[in-house]
Amino acid sequence: TLHTLNLYGNFVGDKIAPILHSGVITTLNLGENSLNATHAQNLAAALADNRSLTSLNLESNDIGNLGAISIALSISHHPLLTVLEIGSCGFGDDAAIAFGKALSTNTQLTYLDLYN
DSSP: OOOEEEOTTSOOGGGHHHHHHTSOOOEEEOTTSOOOHHHHHHHHHHHHHOSSOOEEEOOSOOOHHHHHHHHHHHHTTOSSOOEEEOOSSSOOHHHHHHHHHHHHHOOSOOEEEOOO
16 A cells, blocks of 8 residues: 655646545655645645645645645644645745644644745
8 A cells, every 4th residue: 555655846736635535645745746825725624634644745835824824724633744844835924823833732743844
């Protein structure tokens, strides 16, 4: 069974949700996929139901504040996610604050990369 899926630079867009709903992927790399805020919001909704993902890379996508805040809200109660790489995604202080709040309830996350 496939557990790690590297889609770096593949421009998957709205095809992300079914991947997360599969329930078997533990590591997902979506770096440099030209994801925008809408894609991030859809991904956040799928993350809310996901119970398998432990590592997610979203680096170098243009999700902005709205997309990043959606991701932050979705990870706040994710039971298994330990690694989130979301740097260079075009967000600012509001999103960084949202991630700070998410960390107050998500005790599983051990690595959060917010570089910009």
